[in-house]
Amino acid sequence: MTSCGGIVPVVAVATERRYGLFIDGESVEPADGEIRELAEPATGEPLAQAATAGPGDVDRAVAAARAALDGPWGKTPPNERSRLLHALADAINANRKELAELEARNVGKAIASAKAELAQGVENFRFYASAIASIAGRSNPVGGSLLSYTLREPVGVCGQIVPWNYPLMLATWKLAPALAAGCTVVLKPDPLTPLTAIRLAELASEVGFPAGAVNVVPGDGPTTGVHLVKHAGVDKVAFTGSTQTGSEIMRLAAEPLKRVSLELGGKSPNLVFADADLEDAIPSSVWAIYYSAGQSCEARSRVLVEQSIYDDFVSRFADAAGSLKVGDPLDPETQMGSLISAAHRRRVHGFVERGRDEGAEVVTGGEPGDGRGSFYPPTVLTGVETRMAVAQEEIFGPVVTVTAFADEKEAVSIANDVRYGLFATVWTGDSARGHRLARQIKAGMIGVNMPYTAFPGIPFGGYKQSGFGRELGVETLDLYLETKAVLVSTSPKPFNPFGL
Ligand code: NAD
Numbered sequence: 432m433t434s435c436g437g438i439v440p441v442v443a444v445a446t447e448r449r450y451g452l453f454i455d456g457e458s459v460e461p462a463d464g465e466i467r468e469l470a471e472p473a474t475g476e477p478l479a480q481a482a483t484a485g486p487g488d489v490d491r492a493v494a495a496a497r498a499a500l501d502g503p504w505g506k507t508p509p510n511e512r513s514r515l516l517h518a519l520a521d522a523i524n525a526n527r528k529e530l531a532e533l534e535a536r537n538v539g540k541a542i543a544s545a546k547a548e549l550a551q552g553v554e555n556f557r558f559y560a561s562a563i564a565s566i567a568g569r570s571n572p573v574g575g576s577l578l579s580y581t582l583r584e585p586v587g588v589c590g591q592i593v594p595w596n597y598p599l600m601l602a603t604w605k606l607a608p609a610l611a612a613g614c615t616v617v618l619k620p621d622p623l624t625p626l627t628a629i630r631l632a633e634l635a636s637e638v639g640f641p642a643g644a645v646n647v648v649p650g651d652g653p654t655t656g657v658h659l660v661k662h663a664g665v666d667k668v669a670f671t672g673s674t675q676t677g678s679e680i681m682r683l684a685a686e687p688l689k690r691v692s693l694e695l696g697g698k699s700p701n702l703v704f705a706d707a708d709l710e711d712a713i714p715s716s717v718w719a720i721y722y723s724a725g726q727s728c729e730a731r732s733r734v735l736v737e738q739s740i741y742d743d744f745v746s747r748f749a750d751a752a753g754s755l756k757v758g759d760p761l762d763p764e765t766q767m768g769s770l771i772s773a774a775h776r777r778r779v780h781g782f783v784e785r786g787r788d789e790g791a792e793v794v795t796g797g798e799p800g801d802g803r804g805s806f807y808p809p810t811v812l813t814g815v816e817t818r819m820a821v822a823q824e825e826i827f828g829p830v831v832t833v834t835a836f837a838d839e840k841e842a843v844s845i846a847n848d849v850r851y852g853l854f855a856t857v858w859t860g861d862s863a864r865g866h867r868l869a870r871q872i873k874a875g876m877i878g879v880n881m882p883y884t885a886f887p888g889i890p891f892g893g894y895k896q897s898g899f900g901r902e903l904g905v906e907t908l909d910l911y912l913e914t915k916a917v918l919v920s921t922s923p924k925p926f927n928p929f930g931l
Pocket residue numbers: 592593594595596619620621622650651652653655656657660671672673674675676677679680694695696697727728729825827853892893897898
């Protein structure tokens with residue numbers, strides 16, 4: 432592992448500019464929010480000044496979104512919406528160097544990861560640009576003298592809230608289907624990571640999206656976020672974040688009643704059977720937890736290993752984890768950057784301490800880095816039992832628990848014994864077993880000998896307390912569309928139901 436401290440950035444984007452809010456087609460100063468200094472989590476050095484929105488700014492953004500919906504965006508036909516989504520994909524791609532560096536510096540994320548996420552963001556817009564063609568009503572064959580057909584119409588103004596771990600990519604997950612469906616958006620990024628979302632809105636404006644179609648109001652959850660969710664002018668709320676906040680959002684959205692979709696936390700299992708190809712399963716399982724420093728909802732943070740290969744697996748997995756290149760996010764060789772903040776690192780380390788207290792053994796890692804950046808090393812906890820907090824709670828850092836299982840039945844039982852159900856990966860040489868477990872594990876997505884998780888076109892989302900609603904799929908459009916049934920009489924005679 433490379434050193435976690437004393438980083439010298441190898442590339443730098445000029446961030447002297449001040450990032451405003453993006454409302455009604457332009458960058459604006461906050462009316463009742465404030466300007467904050469952002470620091471790079473990997474170095475502690477100043478990064479940029481960025482605006483956060485207050486409730487009055489949210490009101491302005493919602494009014495702009497409503498005016499665009501009732502005006503130019505609402506009148507934009509599907510083929511033109513598709514052209515604009517493609518144009519935005521092109522613009523993200525053309526600005527990829529700036530966006531990837533901005534994201535890496537703002538989040539502390541390895542630049543290689545930021546580039547991969549940016550490429551996916553481009554594809555998301557392309558996918559929904561094409562998926563617009565699938566938006567259609569149908570004629571309903573009820574017969575008699577009734578002609579009926581359905582229209583699909585945009586739900587309206589969408590309040591979309593995203594967390595700090597994938598600020599750019601998750602903004603594309605939210606924006607692309609909403610805009611494809613003809614909705615307008617008020618997007619609230621986390622106040623720690625607003626920069627790439629603001630750039631995304633600027634690019635949307637530059638390529639021709641009408642003013643008010645995309646508004647971005649970074650701000651604190653308990654004030655700005657709550658105001659957006661409760662706002663009477665918002666028709667639908669789409670949220671990605673923790674299960675605790677998702678639960679609060681569902682409560683807030685009950686009055687006035689609005690549509691809600693929730694992508695929440697996870698404690699995803701990674702099952703390794705003795706018949707698996709360990710040459711593939713071990714490095715892939717290392718990637719599946721330590722990508723993005725474990726700050727991923729679908730991080731496979733619980734490795735379950737068949738007893739007969741447990742010792743061999745643990746020793747090889749820990750060696751591979753310890754060899755990861757941790758360091759400067761802007762170094763192209765870096766595989767894992769820093770955590771988002773010192774406060775988050777304290778939380779992650781608190782879980783490791785708790786695991787130790789409960790009887791787990793720290794095989795590698797387990798001590799915070801000593802430099803200015805918020806680094807935490809890849810950490811492996813063994814001897815973990817299902818009852819322990821580290822096996823149940825989302826740590827959201829580079830910490831994996833390893834637990835042995837005796838047979839397939841016990842593996843499924845441990846895999847399902849958490850409140851979450853986002854993702855599961857199964858490593859086995861027996862393809863029938865892979866399909867069998869895909870049906871038995873309670874999760875929204877199952878990978879069989881496949882570590883990767885998110886592809887445009889494949890529905891992404893959770894079972895149980897990992898939320899509801901799917902993103903990235905064609906069906907995501909349904910979250911942003913209403914179905915209106917039209918009933919027409921073809922009878923030559925009047926109905927006169929009361930016989931008047
Ligand atoms: P969080 O819930 O604290 O915050 C997420 C967002 O919600 C932020 O923008 C925050 O400002 C806002 N927010 C907080 N409280 C709010 C409130 N009361 N009302 C409205 N908005 C509020 O989550 P976090 O810790 O910042 O992010 C990590 C979490 O996100 C993890 O649990 C992770 O699993 C989850 N996540 C899920 C997915 C998925 O697709 N399922 C993807 C990425 C992250």
